[in-house]
Amino acid sequence: MKSTTFPLNISPLNSIWQSSLGDAEHSKISYFNLNNALLDEVLRIQQLGLVIWSPDSDEYGLLLGDLQNVCGWSNDYLKNVGPEAFLSHLVSSSFKGLCSLIKYMNTYLMSISESQLPHFKAIYDYELIGKDGKIRRICQENSIFTLDKNSKVQYFLSCISNISNVKRDGKQHLFLTGASKEMLLEIDQLTNDCTELQLLTTRELEIAKFMGKGLQSEEISELLSIALTTVYKHRQNILQKLKMQDTNEALHLLKTLKMI
The missing domain is CATH 3.30.450.20 (PAS domain)
Known part of the structure; x- marks a missing residue:
C-alpha cells in the first residue's frame, strides 16, 4: 500500500x-x-x-x-x-x-x-x-x-x-x-x-492467554476445572469488551498492547 x-x-x-x-x-x-x-x-x-x-x-x-x-x-x-x-x-x-x-x-x-x-x-x-x-x-x-x-x-x-x-x-x-x-x-x-x-477480568485475561497459546475451549475448561459453558461465556465477554467479532484479532490486539 x-x-x-x-x-x-x-x-x-x-x-x-x-x-x-x-x-x-x-x-x-x-x-x-x-x-x-x-x-x-x-x-x-x-x-x-x-x-x-x-x-x-x-x-x-x-x-x-x-x-x-x-x-x-x-x-x-x-x-x-x-x-x-x-x-x-x-x-x-x-x-x-x-x-x-x-x-x-x-x-x-x-x-x-x-x-x-x-x-x-x-x-x-x-x-x-x-x-x-x-x-x-x-x-x-x-x-x-x-x-x-x-x-x-x-x-x-x-x-x-x-x-x-x-x-x-x-x-x-x-x-x-x-x-x-x-x-x-x-x-x-x-x-x-x-x-x-471495559478492562478484562483476571479470569478473562487468563483464558485469553490460553487461547493465545492455541488451546481449545475444551482444554481450557479441563485445565481450569470450570464448565465449558463458562469458558464460552468468558470468550464472548472478551469480544464484547474489546468491541470485536473476530477472536484472532482480539488476541492480536491483546498481545500488541502487552495485556497477555
Whole structure:
C-alpha cells in the first residue's frame, strides 16, 4: 500500500505536552552513553527499535535497532531531523488520533504518585508513512527514562515495533498502566471519538492467554476445572469488551498492547 506524505501542523501536539508537563528546566542531552553493540544487534534481530526522546524538546537522545525496517525511516535520518519531523510522516487520521490519545496519556500520567512513576507504561498505535511511501502500523511502548528536578518527565524510553499484521483499520488504541487503575482507550478515526473500553477480568485475561497459546475451549475448561459453558461465556465477554467479532484479532490486539 502506497501513499504520499501529508502536510501536518504538529503545534497542537507540542502544546499538549508543554501545557501538561510545564516549563521545568531542561537538561539538554545530545546523546546518551548507551550505545551497546550487543543490544543493538538483538533489537535488529527482533525487528524492534529503541528510542529515547524528550516530550518538550525536538531531539532524540538515542536510537537503536534497525528503524528503517521497523518504521520506514533510517536511524540517521531520525537522529538528524528529530521527533517533529517523525510526526510529520504520520497519516493525517493517525496524527489527529494521537493528539487525542496523548491528552489522556498526560492526564493519566499527572495522576500518578511519585512512587508509581517507575511503573508507568503507555502503549499505543498509529500509522506512519515510510520513505518508500508504504503505510505501516506502528506500536509504541513508552516508559519513563528520566525525571527533572521537579519530578516531571524529562525523557521517555520507547520500544517501537511494526504491527501491520493487526487489522484495525479506522481505529487506534492506548493502554495505560502504572496507577491504581489501568485504562484501555479506543479512537474512532472517522469521528475522532474516544471510548474507554471495559478492562478484562483476571479470569478473562487468563483464558485469553490460553487461547493465545492455541488451546481449545475444551482444554481450557479441563485445565481450569470450570464448565465449558463458562469458558464460552468468558470468550464472548472478551469480544464484547474489546468491541470485536473476530477472536484472532482480539488476541492480536491483546498481545500488541502487552495485556497477555
